[in-house]
Amino acid sequence: xxxxxxxxxxxxxxxxxxxxxxxxxxxxxxxxxxxxxxxxxxxxxxxxxxxxxxxxxxxxxxxxxxxxxxxxxxxxxxxxxxxxxxxxxxxxxxxxxxxxxxxxxxxxxxxxxxxxxxxxxxxxxxxxxxxxxxxxxxxxxxxxxxxxxxxxxxxxxxxxxxxxxxxxxxxxxxxxxxxxxxxxxxxxxxxxxxxxxxxxxxxxxxxxxxxxxxxxxxxxxxxxxxxxxxxxxxxxxxxxxxxxxxxxxxxxxxxxxxxxxxxxxxxxxxxxxxxxxxxxxxxxxxxxxxxxxxxxxxxxxxxxxxxxxxxxxxxxxxxxxxxxxxxxxxxxxxxxxxxxxxxxxxxxxxxxxxxxxxxxxxxxxxxxxxxxxxxxxxxxxxxxxxxxxxxxxxxxxxxxxxxxxxxxxxxxxxxxxxxxxxxxxxxxxxxx
Amino acid sequence: xxxxxxxxxxxxxxxxxxxxxxxxxxxxxxxxxxxxxxxxxxxxxxxxxxxxxxxxxxxxxxxxxxxxxxxxxxxxxxxxxxxxxxxxxxxxxxxxxxxxxxxxxxxxxxxxxxxxxxxxxxxxxxxxxxxxxxxxxxxxxxxxxxxxxxxxxxxxxxxxxxxxxxxxxxxxxxxxxxxxxxxxxxxxxxxxxxxxxxxxxxxxxxxxxxxxxxxxxxxxxxxxxxxxxxxxxxxxxxxxxxxxxxxxxxxxxxxxxxxx
Numbered sequence: 191x192x193x194x195x196x197x198x199x200x201x202x203x204x205x206x207x208x209x210x211x212x213x214x215x216x217x218x219x220x221x222x223x224x225x226x227x228x229x230x231x232x233x234x235x236x237x238x239x240x241x242x243x244x245x246x247x248x249x250x251x252x253x254x255x256x257x258x259x260x261x262x263x264x265x266x267x268x269x270x271x272x273x274x275x276x277x278x279x280x281x282x283x284x285x286x287x288x289x290x291x292x293x294x295x296x297x298x299x300x301x302x303x304x305x306x307x308x309x310x311x312x313x314x315x316x317x318x319x320x321x322x323x324x325x326x327x328x329x330x331x332x333x334x335x336x337x338x339x340x341x342x343x344x345x346x347x348x349x350x351x352x353x354x355x356x357x358x359x360x361x362x363x364x365x366x367x368x369x370x371x372x373x374x375x376x377x378x379x380x381x382x383x384x385x386x387x388x389x390x391x392x393x394x395x396x397x398x399x400x401x402x403x404x405x406x407x408x409x410x411x412x413x414x415x416x417x418x419x420x421x422x423x424x425x426x427x428x429x430x431x432x433x434x435x436x437x438x439x440x441x442x443x444x445x446x447x448x449x450x451x452x453x454x455x456x457x458x459x460x461x462x463x464x465x466x467x468x469x470x471x472x473x474x475x476x477x478x479x480x481x482x483x484x485x486x487x488x489x490x491x492x493x494x495x496x497x498x499x500x501x502x503x504x505x506x507x508x509x510x511x512x513x514x515x516x517x518x519x520x521x522x523x524x525x526x527x528x529x530x531x532x533x534x535x536x537x538x539x540x541x542x543x544x545x546x547x548x549x550x551x552x553x554x555x556x557x558x559x560x561x562x563x564x565x566x567x568x569x570x571x572x573x574x575x576x577x578x579x580x581x582x583x584x585x586x587x588x589x590x591x592x593x594x595x596x597x598x599x600x601x602x603x604x605x606x607x608x609x610x611x612x613x614x615x616x617x618x619x620x621x622x
Numbered sequence: 623x624x625x626x627x628x629x630x631x632x633x634x635x636x637x638x639x640x641x642x643x644x645x646x647x648x649x650x651x652x653x654x655x656x657x658x659x660x661x662x663x664x665x666x667x668x669x670x671x672x673x674x675x676x677x678x679x680x681x682x683x684x685x686x687x688x689x690x691x692x693x694x695x696x697x698x699x700x701x702x703x704x705x706x707x708x709x710x711x712x713x714x715x716x717x718x719x720x721x722x723x724x725x726x727x728x729x730x731x732x733x734x735x736x737x738x739x740x741x742x743x744x745x746x747x748x749x750x751x752x753x754x755x756x757x758x759x760x761x762x763x764x765x766x767x768x769x770x771x772x773x774x775x776x777x778x779x780x781x782x783x784x785x786x787x788x789x790x791x792x793x794x795x796x797x798x799x800x801x802x803x804x805x806x807x808x809x810x811x812x813x814x815x816x817x818x819x820x821x822x823x824x825x826x827x828x829x830x831x832x833x834x835x836x837x838x839x840x841x842x843x844x845x846x847x848x849x850x851x852x853x854x855x856x857x858x859x860x861x862x863x864x865x866x867x868x869x870x871x872x873x874x875x876x877x878x879x880x881x882x
Binding site: 406491565 | 721737749
């Protein structure tokens, strides 16, 4: 640090960012993301940062982001999962078949029955968790490298899906099920504000209770102004996002159809926004749950300990084999959730659903600061990584970059992000 | 040198290892070795690299499963199949490699596998850090780096984390594998004082070391291994350094009838 040298004797003044105790890598990522958005915004003559496009970006990101949070745990424990895209396709196929064939035709449950969506989703989750656990068992107990197990899975599960559906597109999916897809399932401006308010209150309470826990043990805490800045930034982010999705107005023709379906007529001059999509709320719930697991549970602690030093974890009495099974089962379950979102967004199941998602998911986790050498990674980083990847891709499409160049850029960004990460870690010294 | 009172009374040993053998791919790493340890006693295990001392001790700490033989704790047969079993018998081990997760902080390492949790079952980081500060204040008052991953600590600081982990959970049997190998003179002295202190508290300690001086200073008894077999066990007061060297290098028991 250069400022220690020019102030001999005096205690080094803590910088603004240090006082806030923000992860500087996170700050760098947010900075890069903001720059990216601004560049696209100006290149598209102001079409990129509109409520409509931000809404679309959000619902496009959800599927990959959900899986990326699970991939963090897998990569942290020095494994990899190449089969997530295929597993998503299989879960989607199972859920599609349940909705369109098994439940209505074989079990005699009518189309539109409120039972269809929950039963189908449950079936998908069971398949996802079971296959994930099976992969984890092959890796943890039989000692087959995860790369091989999931490379095999990449080929196997998509083709099992193909076999199940005879290669046909399965649809249309159940109406309730489609609520998870994004634009077909939003909660409207009123409930969005309510949830935004609740979320803000919860975030502020979280900051406050963490501070109190520290004080009760006599540890140093941040100055009050730093807490206020953090609280302000968090509140602005949550409420700002709510304001944006509320500002995206439902087209008049669609509103008219909605009112007609309820047997009413559209009042003159009535407009409303979409509000928060259910799929985004699902991602938020997954993100919170996964962060709690990572930071606050023994399971999470063991994941990071095993990633940092597998031998030490073993010698500390951690059952690392069972841990591997649990981690892959968790990712399998998340693949099923992503399958709900992805197939609901498309309103049907097609064979190529989730193709190449394994690469997007791994890239999101890695761009988000998850190290393949193990022991390091964050949930919020992976989600931000997924958002950056998606923004990059759709931004380039909007600007009109040729298709081959889009992939060339995305690939280069991935390698560059890891290089920057390596340099950053060398500077700050190892694990951070 | 007087005998340890617990030993003299003919009390049941804290640990008895009987006829322990373990092989790796046809190589007998430990060959029918018997060893015991009494409460309040420090037994030094000596031998060259590959003599089998770490392997033998890993059977006790649960890292390896012995092929044959038995372990008795307080006279009762103990089933130790993994490190969790060993911990149940209050056996704590400080490994030569320290066995720390470099990416976690001191408190997380100290409580690894035995986290303190809140009533809701979440890990209680604040309480674990407070406990870590408390025990570190006793073991190594200069230790300040509670917030950083242990990768950022010096060798001595890492060692104190590993020792704190072993001592914190009321160990009755402590295994120390080369505890001073990575330490400077001052820290080595600290470990020596700690061993004396723990001994007074009635722990039984196995000390694995290359350093004969260490062993002569700290141990009541020494056992020497060579090529997987036990050469012999001697009271420290009964043998000279040269005789111990003879046992280590030549695998030769001292001529006199002073053997245990």
